[in-house]
Amino acid sequence: MATRKGLLALAEHVLRSAGIEEAGEEARRILEDVLGIKKQELCLAPGAEVPESGEKCFLKIIDERKTRKPLAYLLKRAYFRNESLFVNEACLIPRPETEILVDSVARQIINDEEISILDIGTGPGTIAVSLLRMLPKTRATLLDISGEALDAAGRNLGRYGLQDRAKLVKGDLFSAFDEESKWDVIVSNPPYLTTAELENAQPELKFEPECALDGGKDGLDFYRIIVPSAWRHLGSGGLLAFEVGAGQAETVSTWLRDAGYDNIQRFRDYLQIERVVIARKP
Ligand code: GLN
Numbered sequence: 001m002a003t004r005k006g007l008l009a010l011a012e013h014v015l016r017s018a019g020i021e022e023a024g025e026e027a028r029r030i031l032e033d034v035l036g037i038k039k040q041e042l043c044l045a046p047g048a049e050v051p052e053s054g055e056k057c058f059l060k061i062i063d064e065r066k067t068r069k070p071l072a073y074l075l076k077r078a079y080f081r082n083e084s085l086f087v088n089e090a091c092l093i094p095r096p097e098t099e100i101l102v103d104s105v106a107r108q109i110i111n112d113e114e115i116s117i118l119d120i121g122t123g124p125g126t127i128a129v130s131l132l133r134m135l136p137k138t139r140a141t142l143l144d145i146s147g148e149a150l151d152a153a154g155r156n157l158g159r160y161g162l163q164d165r166a167k168l169v170k171g172d173l174f175s176a177f178d179e180e181s182k183w184d185v186i187v188s189n190p191p192y193l194t195t196a197e198l199e200n201a202q203p204e205l206k207f208e209p210e211c212a213l214d215g216g217k218d219g220l221d222f223y224r225i226i227v228p229s230a231w232r233h234l235g236s237g238g239l240l241a242f243e244v245g246a247g248q249a250e251t252v253s254t255w256l257r258d259a260g261y262d263n264i265q266r267f268r269d270y271l272q273i274e275r276v277v278i279a280r281k282p
Helices: 005-017 023-035 039-044 050-066 071-075 098-106 125-136 146-158 195-199 203-209 220-234 249-259
Strands: 077-080 085-086 116-121 138-142 168-169 183-188 234-243 262-268 274-280
Touching: 005 023, 005 050, 005 249, 023 039, 050 071, 071 077, 071 234, 077 195, 085 146, 098 116, 098 125, 098 234, 098 262, 098 274, 116 125, 125 138, 125 146, 138 220, 146 168, 183 220, 220 234, 220 249, 249 262, 249 274
Parallel strands: 116 138, 116 183, 138 168, 183 234
Antiparallel strands: 077 085, 234 274, 262 274
């Protein structure tokens, strides 16, 4: 039987040879997951033996990770703000920069306001679940074109007891709703990568759903549709909030201004890239 330490050393080597930078950290996370233990426990007894079934399961995951399939898909879990979210392969894996979007929306809402939110392209419910948990009086509609992504979102709503304040809707942008439907906040992290960015992306990205990443030639296809069509679905004073790709904030702000929105604000992410644009319908 192999020890924890032995398996970790082997796995780190395998993952590093596959070009994975955080090889040691990832190997440790996989072993913790397989054994169902916490980091502290692993550190306390690195010499403990791993049962054969655990070893087999661990090596199978390492083998799959070698193909550069993202760890979140292998462990079916991703972390976002204070949530641990279930993800499947129909979901975009939550990114830390999306926290900036969630924070900038939350800052616009008074804690006990009864607000309705539409999250377009919700994936595993990343934005909506976070906002519903932060703002106890809000209700949310979670829209996605993928039924499988909505399954994940439903599980995450259930995990945090939010089903009663949320509705899952399958559809393509606003075509899923009648013309009179209105929300106080419309938020979206739409696909915004350009065709060239997608082609040159790191191997992990190829495993993520293209329909969650591909924003067309200039990456802006979804803003072209959402900016004008959100107007009729927002009440007066309503908020429209986007995550945008690198270099897109200026264009999206201009489109918002031209469409009649005001109070346009932009926020940078941890790498100082303009990542979020928000605006009000007057
Ligand atoms: N931020 C993601 C990435 O660069 C893209 C997400 C999106 O297209 N909305 O991998």
